[in-house]
Amino acid sequence: MAHETIDAAALDQLFREARTQNKWQDTPVPDAKLHELYELLKLAPTSANASPGRFVFVRTPEGKAKLKEALSAGNMEKTMNAPVTVIVAYDLDFYDKLPVLFPHAPDAKNWFTSSPSFAEQTAFRNGSLQGAYLILAARAVGLDAGPMSGFNNAKVDELFFAGTRWKSNFLVNLGYGDPEGLFPRNPRLDFDEAARFE
Amino acid sequence: MAHETIDAAALDQLFREARTQNKWQDTPVPDAKLHELYELLKLAPTSANASPGRFVFVRTPEGKAKLKEALSAGNMEKTMNAPVTVIVAYDLDFYDKLPVLFPHAPDAKNWFTSSPSFAEQTAFRNGSLQGAYLILAARAVGLDAGPMSGFNNAKVDELFFAGTRWKSNFLVNLGYGDPEGLFPRNPRLDFDEAARFE
Numbered sequence: 001m002a003h004e005t006i007d008a009a010a011l012d013q014l015f016r017e018a019r020t021q022n023k024w025q026d027t028p029v030p031d032a033k034l035h036e037l038y039e040l041l042k043l044a045p046t047s048a049n050a051s052p053g054r055f056v057f058v059r060t061p062e063g064k065a066k067l068k069e070a071l072s073a074g075n076m077e078k079t080m081n082a083p084v085t086v087i088v089a090y091d092l093d094f095y096d097k098l099p100v101l102f103p104h105a106p107d108a109k110n111w112f113t114s115s116p117s118f119a120e121q122t123a124f125r126n127g128s129l130q131g132a133y134l135i136l137a138a139r140a141v142g143l144d145a146g147p148m149s150g151f152n153n154a155k156v157d158e159l160f161f162a163g164t165r166w167k168s169n170f171l172v173n174l175g176y177g178d179p180e181g182l183f184p185r186n187p188r189l190d191f192d193e194a195a196r197f198e
Numbered sequence: 199m200a201h202e203t204i205d206a207a208a209l210d211q212l213f214r215e216a217r218t219q220n221k222w223q224d225t226p227v228p229d230a231k232l233h234e235l236y237e238l239l240k241l242a243p244t245s246a247n248a249s250p251g252r253f254v255f256v257r258t259p260e261g262k263a264k265l266k267e268a269l270s271a272g273n274m275e276k277t278m279n280a281p282v283t284v285i286v287a288y289d290l291d292f293y294d295k296l297p298v299l300f301p302h303a304p305d306a307k308n309w310f311t312s313s314p315s316f317a318e319q320t321a322f323r324n325g326s327l328q329g330a331y332l333i334l335a336a337r338a339v340g341l342d343a344g345p346m347s348g349f350n351n352a353k354v355d356e357l358f359f360a361g362t363r364w365k366s367n368f369l370v371n372l373g374y375g376d377p378e379g380l381f382p383r384n385p386r387l388d389f390d391e392a393a394r395f396e
Binding site: 005014016018035044045049053057058059062063097102103104124131140141145147160170176183188191196198 | 243255256258322331333338346
């Protein structure tokens with residue numbers, strides 16, 4: 001492991017120049033690119049390697065039409081125009097995979113089956129981490145991302161996840177952004193407003 | 199924005215070769231490096247730019263001793279030996295900053311004050327995203343990370359956040375890992391187990 005900062009172009013692409021996109025170029029995203037994205041995001045850490053995040057890559061007209069029913073007005077046009085919209089979700093039954101994912105602790109599943117609220121909190125927290133990994137992995141493979149919370153979660157669950165224990169978390173448009181749709185970057189909190197040393 | 203994959207060395211450092219570290223070299227992490235980390239992570243997106251994540255960088259013997267009281271047994275030794283342990287937290291009063299962070303929607307604060315459960319969910323989700331950004335930003339600046347959920351959240355809140363509305367989320371050890379402490383990498387879910395196209 002090289003203990004040096006990655007090169008400046010990569011820092012720009014991941015953090016410094018990356019922006020939440022609202023307008024999309026008419027350039028498709030091949031399914032192979034989305035596989036490439038998943039192969040990166042799956043490697044980043046989750047608690048007990050539980051990997052509760054689930055991802056539906058919506059890119060057909062039929063899938064988009066279904067999703068449209070659940071979108072808030074302000075998110076509709078950009079989402080209909082995005083080449084891909086990911087439903088970032090989590091599986092409340094994630095612990096069924098622990099015998100494979102965390103084999104050295106054979107009782108790991110019991111940590112969660114014994115407390116549904118702990119299981120739900122773990123799924124939501126770690127599914128959210130994996131959603132963030134998806135955003136940064138998308139940027140790493142040259143895609144732009146547009147994450148959103150403005151939609152009806154219950155409606156998405158009904159339309160996409162009926163009969164399962166998958167729950168929608170947030171949405172991420174993916175594609176190649178058109179900078180014409182960018183808003184000016186909003187301010188961020190200074191270190192002293194959000195952090196401290198002890 | 200270059201729509202190309204970042205270079206292979208950066209992909210390795212961020213995702214492919216990065217590992218959750220359990221043993222730490224005796225090499226300090228300067229405060230300036232933690233500022234560098236914060237300046238990157240703060241840029242990554244949150245809902246309504248609300249930036250609810252809060253970060254306590256614990257690196258003094260006094261701070262570590264306080265934290266020790268809340269750690270589960272399996273996380274104690276590695277955390278006491280890590281140069282820095284970050285308490286990744288979120289502020290339930292995050293919406294007080296919205297007039298600065300999201301100035302074009304003057305009523306944004308009301309979205310959250312009108313529903314404490316929506317505010318809490320937003321803080322937890324987006325504070326978790328920011329914790330994931332911290333892990334990947336740490337790797338980007340050449341640090342290793344060791345995230346953990348095995349600790350007593352209520353105890354940390356009592357010891358570090360009394361009298362505030364900050365809530366602990368998870369912990370991340372930071373420093374320069376000693377590969378001798380690594381476990382073999384656990385398997386991950388294949389694309390078809392965790393994702394699908396629609």
